Structure formats: structure tokens, C-alpha cells
Amino acid sequence: MLEQSYYSKADEIISQHGRTQKALIPIIQDIQSCYRYLPAELLSYVAKQLGINEAKAYSVATFYENFSFEAKGKxxxxxxxxxxxxxxxxxxxxxxxxxxxxxxxxxxxxxxxxxxxxxxxxxxxxxxxxxxxxxxxxxxxxxxxxxxxxxxxxxxxxx
Known part of the structure; x- marks a missing residue:
């Protein structure tokens, strides 16, 4: 379970891009930029906030090589x-x-x-x-x- 601060940051990023399906990639790029990886729990949260099926969000995140579900070093x-x-x-x-x-x-x-x-x-x-x-x-x-x-x-x- 992630700390509440992760969800608050995700909400901030979502509000910057808007709650539309086309905003998925820029949102998850910004989340990954913040944490140096894409926490799976946050991807699920973002999908829900955007009204996107979780499977679709995961298919997008796994299609592009630059997204990582594992924490990376500095x-x-x-x-x-x-x-x-x-x-x-x-x-x-x-x-x-x-x-x-x-x-x-x-x-x-x-x-x-x-x-x-x-x-x-x-x-x-x-x-x-x-x-x-x-x-x-x-x-x-x-x-x-x-x-x-x-x-x-x-x-x-x-x-």
C-alpha cells in the first residue's frame, strides 16, 4: 500500500492534464518522472480516475519500453x-x-x-x-x- 502522498501527487498531476483518456500517457510519464518508476497501484488509481479499464492502462504502460514498474536508482x-x-x-x-x-x-x-x-x-x-x-x-x-x-x-x- 502506497502512502497517501503518492495519491495526492497523482491527483495534482491528473488535474494538470485533465481527466481524459488521451491524458493517460502524459500523466503516467509525469508520475514516473517523480518517482523514477511507475507504481502499479498508482496506474490502477489513474485508470479509475480517468474512467479507463485497468487492462487498457496496463497495456499502454507495458507497450512503451520507457515505463518501468520497478524502482530505479538516481x-x-x-x-x-x-x-x-x-x-x-x-x-x-x-x-x-x-x-x-x-x-x-x-x-x-x-x-x-x-x-x-x-x-x-x-x-x-x-x-x-x-x-x-x-x-x-x-x-x-x-x-x-x-x-x-x-x-x-x-x-x-x-x-
Whole structure:
């Protein structure tokens, strides 16, 4: 069960967009922006408030890859594993991140909710390969050494 503040925030967001079916996507985008994920209970609540069948709301939220029902860290790191990046050894970068952050293919987010690690098929920056993004900021020509420096810098910013 979510705290009342989540529902109050959802009501605020709904009032900004209006209680229409076409407002579903902008509403859930704003909710995800607030919490770094889309709480399933809030999606059900929003559907009810908009007069939308819950199944329809879930089908929209699961259709678009950018919606997540799992809480994500403050820094979402996406490592490209498309052909250009893979050929330029993006797997070494991914392995270094798993080790640096104590994560695995099964565990994507650090305990302190600071980092979430994801792989993606393509970031559309093949000429800069291998590439990763941190909260949509592109980091080109990555190496395992650059990964260590980047993680250290991000951790330092938190202190």
C-alpha cells in the first residue's frame, strides 16, 4: 500500500492534464518522472480516475519500453550492446559496471538506490561506440578505465 502522498501527487498531476483518456500517457510519464518508476497501484488509481479499464492502462504502460514498474536508482546507466558497440567490446564495459556496482544480470539496482544498470539494443550513436548513457547523457568511446572514473565521479557528487 502506497502512502497517501503518492495519491495526492497523482491527483495534482491528473488535474494538470485533465481527466481524459488521451491524458493517460502524459500523466503516467509525469508520475514516473517523480518517482523514477511507475507504481502499479498508482496506474490502477489513474485508470479509475480517468474512467479507463485497468487492462487498457496496463497495456499502454507495458507497450512503451520507457515505463518501468520497478524502482530505479538516481543514475540510470544504459549500456549499448548493438552491433557497433558489441564489436568494440561493450561487454567489457558492462562487466566492469557489474563489478564496480556489485550488480548482476538478475540484480539491476544498487541497495542504496543510487545506480540502475540496463543494457539496450541501440542508443543510436554507433559512430561513438562503445557508448553508454547516464540519465540520457551520452558517454562515448567508453573503456573499462573510463567506467571506473565515471562511477567514482558520480559517487563523489553524492557526498
Amino acid at each position: 543514475y540510470v546507466i544504459r549500456v549499448c550492446d548493438g552491433t557497433a558497440c558489441h564489436v568494440r567490446k561493450s561487454t567489457l564495459i558492462l562487466d566492469k559496471l557489474y563489478k564496480e556496482l556489485n550488480l548482476s544480470k538478475e540484480k539491476h539496482t544498487t541497495e542504496d538506490m543510487l545506480f540502475t544498470l540496463e543494457t539496450v539494443s541501440c542508443l543510436g550513436a554507433c559512430g561513438l561506440a562503445p557508448v553508454l548513457t547516464v540519465n540520457d547523457e551520452v558517454h562515448a568511446a567508453m573503456t573499462p578505465e573510463k567506467v571506473s572514473a565515471l562511477i567514482a565521479k558520480l559517487k563523489e557528487e553524492e557526498q
